[in-house]
Amino acid sequence: MKKSIFLFTIILVLASCGSPSAEEQLSSAEAEKEELENLLQTETVKLERNSVKLETLETEISQAETSQNDDNVQLYIDTVDEYTSSLVAELESLNELIQEDSGTENYNNLNDNIDSIIQNIDETISTYETEVSSLELNETLLRRHNSLEVAHADMSGALEQIKTGAANNDTETVQEGIASLNSISEFY
Missing domain, CATH: 1.20.120 (Four Helix Bundle (Hemerythrin (Met), subunit A))
Structure with missing residues (x-):
């Protein structure tokens, strides 16, 4: 009987230490997806801001070139x-x-x-x-x-x-x- 209780305990410990359940994996994947979406949104805003700065700079350069004389x-x-x-x-x-x-x-x-x-x-x-x-x-x-x-x-x-x-x-x-x-x- 002690052997069977010991085997049962080992099986329970091994079962609980197994790979994460599908729900846990899905939850983790969704959290990563949300984090990546936030990062993408931040980078998109930075890109738009830099694009506006670049357009302004190009306009100023163009004006400077035309007004050199x-x-x-x-x-x-x-x-x-x-x-x-x-x-x-x-x-x-x-x-x-x-x-x-x-x-x-x-x-x-x-x-x-x-x-x-x-x-x-x-x-x-x-x-x-x-x-x-x-x-x-x-x-x-x-x-x-x-x-x-x-x-x-x-x-x-x-x-x-x-x-x-x-x-x-x-x-x-x-x-x-x-x-x-x-x-x-x-x-x-």
């Missing part, structure tokens, strides 16, 4: 070069003043010179806008111009925040203004 394009490029070099010079001056005053209890250098820097930046922006207003911009250049106009508005706010922080000897406000100024780079 366009005087407006060359004038815009020259205007942006002047604008950029002037803006970079003023921002470097601002950075030097902030560096000079860092670690001190007040912002004497920055307070003495920030109005001049803000005025120079405003003049640079004004000159850019005046020169660009007389140009006929294609779609690509118009998008770039609109992006710069958004940056101009944000830049004015950031400079005023730095000025206010310096006037109040508030390092935190100056740092927030600097961070705001740094975040404008996405528009350039």
Whole structure:
């Protein structure tokens, strides 16, 4: 009898350790199918997004090729070069003043010179806008111009925040203004 119970136990253990049932296999296959469908859908969305980006890029290249001889394009490029070099010079001056005053209890250098820097930046922006207003911009250049106009508005706010922080000897406000100024780079 012990032998028969022992054999019966071995048969039960072996039967329970056998291959998965058809239901388990079907369930596993359905889960894999759903996972693959989700992956395919994600990849399809990525492909569509990349296709749109590629079409936009091809359009911009086409416009650039057709406008290479366009005087407006060359004038815009020259205007942006002047604008950029002037803006970079003023921002470097601002950075030097902030560096000079860092670690001190007040912002004497920055307070003495920030109005001049803000005025120079405003003049640079004004000159850019005046020169660009007389140009006929294609779609690509118009998008770039609109992006710069958004940056101009944000830049004015950031400079005023730095000025206010310096006037109040508030390092935190100056740092927030600097961070705001740094975040404008996405528009350039």
